[in-house]
Amino acid sequence: MSGxxxxxxxxxxxxxxxxxxxxxxxxxxxxxxxxxxxxxxxVDVLEYVGDRRPRAEVESEFSxxxxxxxxxxxxxxxAE
Amino acid sequence: MRSEPLSAPVTITWEVTLGCNLHCDHCxxxxxxxxxxxxxxxxAEATAFVDELDEMDVFQVNIGGGEPFxxxxxxxxxxxxxxxxxxxxxxxxxxxLGETTLDRLEAMDPLFLQVSLDGLRAENxxxxxxxxxxxxxxxxxxxxxxxxxxxxxxxxxxxxxADLPEIYELADAHGAGLRLNRFRPSGRGxxxxxxxxxxxPQIRFLHGWLEEHPDVRTGDSFFYLNALGEVRNNTLxxxxxxxxxxxxxxxxxxxxCAFTQWDDLASxxxxxxxxxxxxxxxxxxxxxxxxxxxxxxVAMGSADPSGxxxxxxxxxxxx
Numbered sequence: 001m002s003g004x005x006x007x008x009x010x011x012x013x014x015x016x017x018x019x020x021x022x023x024x025x026x027x028x029x030x031x032x033x034x035x036x037x038x039x040x041x042x043v044d045v046l047e048y049v050g051d052r053r054p055r056a057e058v059e060s061e062f063s064x065x066x067x068x069x070x071x072x073x074x075x076x077x078x079a080e
Numbered sequence: 081m082r083s084e085p086l087s088a089p090v091t092i093t094w095e096v097t098l099g100c101n102l103h104c105d106h107c108x109x110x111x112x113x114x115x116x117x118x119x120x121x122x123x124a125e126a127t128a129f130v131d132e133l134d135e136m137d138v139f140q141v142n143i144g145g146g147e148p149f150x151x152x153x154x155x156x157x158x159x160x161x162x163x164x165x166x167x168x169x170x171x172x173x174x175x176x177l178g179e180t181t182l183d184r185l186e187a188m189d190p191l192f193l194q195v196s197l198d199g200l201r202a203e204n205x206x207x208x209x210x211x212x213x214x215x216x217x218x219x220x221x222x223x224x225x226x227x228x229x230x231x232x233x234x235x236x237x238x239x240x241x242a243d244l245p246e247i248y249e250l251a252d253a254h255g256a257g258l259r260l261n262r263f264r265p266s267g268r269g270x271x272x273x274x275x276x277x278x279x280x281p282q283i284r285f286l287h288g289w290l291e292e293h294p295d296v297r298t299g300d301s302f303f304y305l306n307a308l309g310e311v312r313n314n315t316l317x318x319x320x321x322x323x324x325x326x327x328x329x330x331x332x333x334x335x336x337c338a339f340t341q342w343d344d345l346a347s348x349x350x351x352x353x354x355x356x357x358x359x360x361x362x363x364x365x366x367x368x369x370x371x372x373x374x375x376x377x378v379a380m381g382s383a384d385p386s387g388x389x390x391x392x393x394x395x396x397x398x399x
Contacts, residue, residue, distance in 0.1 A: 009189075009190065010167075010190070012139040012140075012167070014087075014139075015087075016084070016087055017087070021086070021090070023090060025140060025190075033140075035090060035324075
């Protein structure tokens with residue numbers, strides 16, 4: 001397990017009036033992309049991680065369970 | 081479905097020109113040689129529009145036309161989009177992809193190409209022009225040597241549907257995925273609707289074949305039903321026109337989608353009004369393109385604008 005987190009390049013996100021959106025896109029077109037509404041916390045985490053951030057810092061700022069959840073969903077990844 | 085309109089579209093389709101070196105019989109936008117509109121966006125206007133897309137956090141831009149690469153500044157505009165990390169998908173007829181162009185495209189990320197191929201040699205060239213099949217296959221061969229995500233796009237017609245297995249193999253042999261699109265009576269497709277639209281046995285074959293090839297992508301809401309009218313893909317049932325996506329035409333006018341380019345659904349111009357204002361306006365029109373079965377755009381253009389998509393019923397029944 002890496003000690004650094006990053007956001008995969010194919011994950012995009014933005015804030016909306018009630019939370020935010022995450023868009024997962026790796027191919028031509030949008031029909032096989034995934035998009036889901038997320039809480040403000042998820043957007044906060046993604047903004048905090050930026051290009052990359054030590055996992056310990058992210059867990060300290062938010063929580064270990066949030067980080068694990070986002071890793072499981074592929075929104076964050078262990079940086080090489 | 082969210083109750084609040086999105087602050088910006090998730091994706092947009094941007095038809096950058098009506099000019100094209102080909103003159104296909106089924107072209108949805110009626111493009112062709114010399115069909116450029118005199119007031120198509122200039123490079124400066126297009127670049128300012130890209131800036132606004134970036135400010136609005138639009139995730140993805142699908143570039144179409146016309147043939148995008150007949151615009152002399154196309155590579156420059158693609159570089160502007162990808163430099164802002166906007167996922168950029170370019171639909172091309174595949175005849176304008178010289179090595180210099182591919183060199184520049186390969187350096188861009190995230191960028192994906194979709195190359196049109198509407199059948200094997202005879203069927204494709206009957207629709208798209210003599211020699212086009214050869215040129216496209218040559219481009220696919222060269223793309224296979226490149227690090228450029230490539231998809232073959234086929235508009236399914238009466239003439240090519242039986243060749244889908246071979247088209248699939250051809251795409252796969254070149255490291256490309258296959259994406260199918262519905263033929264619609266839009267642009268020159270209005271004149272050729274009865275010539276190219278599928279017959280009922282072909283529709284049943286198509287949907288059976290799709291069931292066996294889940295890796296084949298399908299480009300619109302028609303495919304959410306199978307030939308028996310059963311829902312096969314819920315993710316495609318929800319039409320995103322005006323709620324998650326919209327179309328920007330070559331002069332910068334904004335519409336819900338490529339098939340709803342009607343004056344009463346125009347919502348502004350990206351140069352004169354700004355894209356944010358046009359989007360806010362079109363999102364308020366969304367309640368006018370909702371609650372239809374099949375494609376709302378086709379339903380709204382029919383004799384009964386509040387009814388279902390008549391093509392859907394016609395296609396399913398073969399009428």
